[in-house]
Amino acid sequence: MNYLKKIIAVCFVATVALLSYNPANAQCKGFTKRNCSQELSPYLSNGQFNGAYMIPGESADVKINFNQGLSYRLIICADPFLENLNYSLKDENGLVYFSDTLKGTTTFTDLEVTQSKPLTLSISIPEKENTTGIVRNGCVSVLVGFKEQ
Amino acid sequence: MKLKKQFNRISISLLIATTLFGCVSEVDNRKKDDAIQEETTKESKEQIEARSEAKVDQIKKIFYSLPSPIELTYLFKKEGINYQADKLHSIAARNNYNVTIKKALNLGVYGADLSYAGLFGNHEDAIEYYTTCQILAEDIGIGQTFQKEFISRIESNADNRDTLLQVISDFFLDNDAYLKDHRQQHISTYILIGGWIEGMYLGTQMEVKESDSKGIRTIIAGQKHSLISLLVLLNSIEDEESLNVLRENMEDLAKLFDQINYVKADENKQKVEKKNGKIVLNTGESDTKIDDKTFEQIKNLVKEIRTSIIS
Numbered sequence: 001m002n003y004l005k006k007i008i009a010v011c012f013v014a015t016v017a018l019l020s021y022n023p024a025n026a027q028c029k030g031f032t033k034r035n036c037s038q039e040l041s042p043y044l045s046n047g048q049f050n051g052a053y054m055i056p057g058e059s060a061d062v063k064i065n066f067n068q069g070l071s072y073r074l075i076i077c078a079d080p081f082l083e084n085l086n087y088s089l090k091d092e093n094g095l096v097y098f099s100d101t102l103k104g105t106t107t108f109t110d111l112e113v114t115q116s117k118p119l120t121l122s123i124s125i126p127e128k129e130n131t132t133g134i135v136r137n138g139c140v141s142v143l144v145g146f147k148e149q
Numbered sequence: 150m151k152l153k154k155q156f157n158r159i160s161i162s163l164l165i166a167t168t169l170f171g172c173v174s175e176v177d178n179r180k181k182d183d184a185i186q187e188e189t190t191k192e193s194k195e196q197i198e199a200r201s202e203a204k205v206d207q208i209k210k211i212f213y214s215l216p217s218p219i220e221l222t223y224l225f226k227k228e229g230i231n232y233q234a235d236k237l238h239s240i241a242a243r244n245n246y247n248v249t250i251k252k253a254l255n256l257g258v259y260g261a262d263l264s265y266a267g268l269f270g271n272h273e274d275a276i277e278y279y280t281t282c283q284i285l286a287e288d289i290g291i292g293q294t295f296q297k298e299f300i301s302r303i304e305s306n307a308d309n310r311d312t313l314l315q316v317i318s319d320f321f322l323d324n325d326a327y328l329k330d331h332r333q334q335h336i337s338t339y340i341l342i343g344g345w346i347e348g349m350y351l352g353t354q355m356e357v358k359e360s361d362s363k364g365i366r367t368i369i370a371g372q373k374h375s376l377i378s379l380l381v382l383l384n385s386i387e388d389e390e391s392l393n394v395l396r397e398n399m400e401d402l403a404k405l406f407d408q409i410n411y412v413k414a415d416e417n418k419q420k421v422e423k424k425n426g427k428i429v430l431n432t433g434e435s436d437t438k439i440d441d442k443t444f445e446q447i448k449n450l451v452k453e454i455r456t457s458i459i460s
Contacts, residue, residue, distance in 0.1 A: 062211075067368070113429075113430045115412070
């Protein structure tokens, strides 16, 4: 009976070890480190990691609190597969300050605000014609850096 | 006896299988690292269907990016606060926390103290606070991110404040990435709350010249939206009764911020201007009014919340 309990315990440990391994998330973190982090310099990261796997047709919002008195760098990175990713920065009333389309893997914008304010970075990935029947996803991440003005 | 041998064989086989799986996956990952297609994964038919259903529901991914304690300390320092080590949380108190929520909240508090010591170039205190953060992080299972590399970087850059800040900043980012990768957003939220409250505490409790207090008040007023974001994150954590007092206190704090008179942006002004290669967004006037009574109330409630976190 004791052996049976031990076998169950070993199986449980092995199952937990297998399930806790999450390659997809680890890759998104790795992608961010390789493609975005170097763009931060000479700014300091605000310490927040915002990254997720997305597929064509999906969208995401990142609500960022900007402080008056500091300069910011807003970095957007995406897997090249997610072509023509659109992004815009707007306030809570929908007033759009700027918008653009990501060309390549990474882009950044340096900015300042005249009053501390939360702004929303909206990201949308256009639908893509799928002839293979296989949906592919890719990592999208946003980093915020800051420095003294 | 036979049964025992069989058990041992099964155990060893399972462990070998688990280890091999880990190794193969690791090697596989390294291979993937070499190609740009590595980040793109293929999904099963079932996953595609699930994602398509989710798309029908139009569920948008929403993330919150809040200021780090370094950011807040930068602003307060600019307005004239000085280094007062006696205002920081006692390092010895780290042994008082037995539950994960308390440990994570206080990891945030110590993280803010670490930022404060680092920004003022107090190298010895920074190392002590860093070590404290490392111990608490290991206690709550995120110690993997706190690599020895960080300590050696701090030690080898004793006189370089910028490098010290870079190390601290990397430390926060790695920590947050680890938690989000491991679906522990709630722990990340506790750390953020602890860090924000400590940052606000240090900013409001430090003695400054009368002439600097207006700037301090403007910074405090500007934190309203960070507080709202923190409340959204806090309220997304379900079934945690021990957070009720913290929730109520944070909501009371938000009500105090509602009393502040925020000056709206002049609509006639250009909304975006270019200055020295940067974009300046006209988000409103900077001279936000915060009266003495409201400031004192905010200051006292922040202190009360901080006391409830560290006690």
